[in-house]
Amino acid sequence: MCADTPEYKQTLNLPKTDFPMRAGLPKREPEWLTRWADIGVYDRLREKGGRKPFTLHDGPPYANGHLHIGHALNKTIKDMIVRSHQMMGFDARYIPGWDCHGLPIEWKIEEQYRKKGKNKDAVPINEFRGECRKFAAGWVDIQREEFKRLGITGNWENPYLTMDFHAERVIAEEFMKFLMNGTLYQGSKPVMWSPMEQTALAEAEVEYHDKDSFTIWVKFDVVGGGELEGAKVVIWTTTPWTMPSNKAVVYGAGMSYGLYEVTETPDECWASVGDRYLLADNQAADVFGRARLEDGQWTRVRDVDVAEFEGVSLKHPLHGAEGGNGEWDDLRDFRAAEFVTDTEGTGFVHCAPSHGMEEYELYRDLNMLSQVITYNVKDDGGFRDDLPFFGGKYILSRKGGEGDANKAVIDKLVEVGGLLARGKIKHSYPHSWRSKAPVIYRNTPQWFAAIDKPVGDGLDMHGTTIRERALTEIDNVNWTPKAGRNRLHSMMEARPDWVLSRQRAWGVPLTCFTKKGALPTADDFLLRNADVNARIAEAFEVEGADAWYAEGAKERFLGGLVDVDGYEQVTDILDVWFDSGSTHAFTLRDREDGTEDGIADVYMEGTDQHRGWFHSSLLQSVGTTGRAPYRNVVTHGFTLDSKGLKMSKSIGNTIVPEEVVKQYGADILRLWVAQTDYTADQRIGPEILKGVADSYRRLRNTMRYMLGSLNDFTESDRVDPADMPELEQWVLHRLSELDEVVRTGYAAFDFQRVFSAVFTFATVDLSAFYFDVRKDALYCDGDTVQRRAALTVLDILFHRLTAWLAPVLVFTMEEVWLERYPGADSSVHLTDMPETPEGWRNEALAQKWSGIRSARRVVTAALEVQRTEKVIGASLEAGPTVFVADDALRAALQAERFDDICITSSIEVTDGAAPEGAFTLPDVDGVSVVFAKAEGQKCARCWKVLPDVGSFTHEAVCGRCSDALS
Known part of the structure; x- marks a missing residue:
């Protein structure tokens, strides 16, 4: 045309x-960023009155590195949520935030110290904390500019930081609510412990990777078992290093057991002819196979009723070992436990309650913890120095790999005849998400929030305990996708008490005091004094959490209120998940651009945050306010490479946002987000x-x-x-x-x-x-x-x-x-x-035009055949006849300029029978086309071939064009 x-x-x-035509986005996008800042777009939107507030609360990224593609995905989704709601009439607010405390930053500063030959422990703690604060602030500035470059809108000039003084004050105040409502307690129980980082970890700080572990089958001699005297109970474990801490063996009350005897032995076997073993019948064949015994080399002597186990005690395999100094000479407890199964192992479970939660809970409920808890493993994952045979051995090497403890234990068991078999197994095992090193379960004194104890806050909201409230509130939240509800609900149903304490320096301290000489179970063990709490909060508002570590802090906070010398000051810091879980309080509740009720309309993060930020925020909020801090929770999956593989620098398949922006522009990255189903990977x-x-x-x-x-x-x-x-x-x-x-x-x-x-x-x-x-x-x-x-x-x-x-x-x-x-x-x-x-x-009109467009498809397809065969060059050279069987459709086509719709110069719509060979499409019934060329001359202006060309003042054009020219 x-x-x-x-x-x-x-x-x-x-x-x-x-x-x-060419966008030139990489070059031009920064110009629009500058323009938006100059005209103050975000602030001007806040000035629009009469709008319902809509607040997306930002899950804080960690301030310690450049952005990766997951950050870009996350922040872009958030930005689309905020911008779309603003343009739908809301006052859509977005306050960016950062998580600034915690171990990764400490590590960076310690690394810098080591390069300078400085010892962290020789540096005043607040000087060290100042270095951490400076480091975090630097990365906040870098990440802020990287996020802005992606076109993310928000209150960038006034973000929230967990290390701001007011934030540290509120985090401490939120912690002290747990102190005052009776859910805070100190307990000594197995927690996930990182020997590399020398601190307790929460479930959200752990990721699971495959690990090769030693696996051993160990013999315990039966004592006091009547006919079973002298037989051996066999246990199986994938953590040989826990054997020095063994205090018991347990069995399943409803399981089938047998007494088995070895009748023949091959070479290189740790069993002897005549040895008798107690085993679960379902596992006996597997156990003997591991011991290199073939069928016919062992026999089942008889059934063993679990009633025969009553009164039985066991000898630790190191019982009486020369040089053992009596460490393992006490008889081991032997009793039934619900968690024993016969689906793997031997049907018996070795118990080291200092290193296993199920065993700990069993003996806690029996009031026997004082008899079974050990302290054999130090903070760094090494055995205590005075532990016979194993003192100074390490579970992990200093680089996070296999240490020498497992081998030392196995070698000793072989030496004393305590081993029946050994091997290796690859299994999913918890690792620290920071150091990537394996973690262990280790009994240490820690501070916990009890989630099944009634919360003494006087709030009767959806339950009296933290767990009850959390489970109820989960169903008051809208989850996108819906599976998020089930995931968090199942986690909340099964989770243990919340470990709040960490043995580090950079964070908000546990602002509490304990009474000297009092047992942790005593009512007066913890100081609960509102005036003391108020002093701490006031100091933190002005000086930040450094006030807790300043010289004379205890006297400053307690003096004139309680006996200063009668209390000890706790120096552990809070789990950083408590920090981020508290952000709703100092961001949504306290800020002018927060929310009236302190609840966010949306929390949006990756699916891993069901055990992270979504989880800790819910626990923290129901523990202090009785309700969830969010109305909607939206989750996205992980970002993989084009083959579906996890991105890794070692593989070389990473996609860096900065590089995408340099090559294509941020809008292409944003469009990728919009085109994908972000709820999946x-x-x-x-x-x-x-x-x-x-x-x-x-x-x-x-x-x-x-x-x-x-x-x-x-x-x-x-x-x-x-x-x-x-x-x-x-x-x-x-x-x-x-x-x-x-x-x-x-x-x-x-x-x-x-x-x-x-x-x-x-x-x-x-x-x-x-x-x-x-x-x-x-x-x-x-x-x-x-x-x-x-x-x-x-x-x-x-x-x-x-x-x-x-x-x-x-x-x-x-x-x-x-x-x-x-x-x-x-x-x-x-x-x-x-x-x-x-x-x-207009649904009737839409239906009518659906038919017209279907008929058009038949015409354009028929013309394409003619174009392919070079009968015509352009559709305007055509003047086909269209045969339409349906009366309503035919009338619709005749009422419209169907030639214009088909971009032909003319067209005839008729009800006659289509001649043989007429063009049709199989998916459009009752419409057929007979091709013909348009009659007339080509208009020099619009290029239609029409009979009236040459009949007007402007001789080379048609009547329509002649009128336009006039």
């Missing part, structure tokens, strides 16, 4: 725009990004076409929808449908659904259909209702598409907007999504 001669071409209404790689860039180019061309066509549109051109042709009314109907999809999708945080719907509409309904059909009228018509209606629809499309896509393509939609509205304070991000009139919805 372009004029043959220059003079006619100049008379066409061709699109005019300076909007470039997502893939990203060079080829995937190329596909995203292609989608972006198609959208960009759609917007460019609209800009060019609207270059001369004014309000005087606007046509009322009631006066528009049906095709324009159909577009308005589609916009009405799409508006519902967009708003529903954004409200449900379903960006993939939103983008898919908008992209399909823009490329299929608009570019491939509506724009294609209306180009002729837009370019060639004079001042007709049809042209002005099309321009009106383009204007409507412009405002909706820019608004709908602005939360995703923040830079590009700003560029599009400014191309049309270039004012100094202009920004698409200061606008809302336009409301859609109910009158636009």
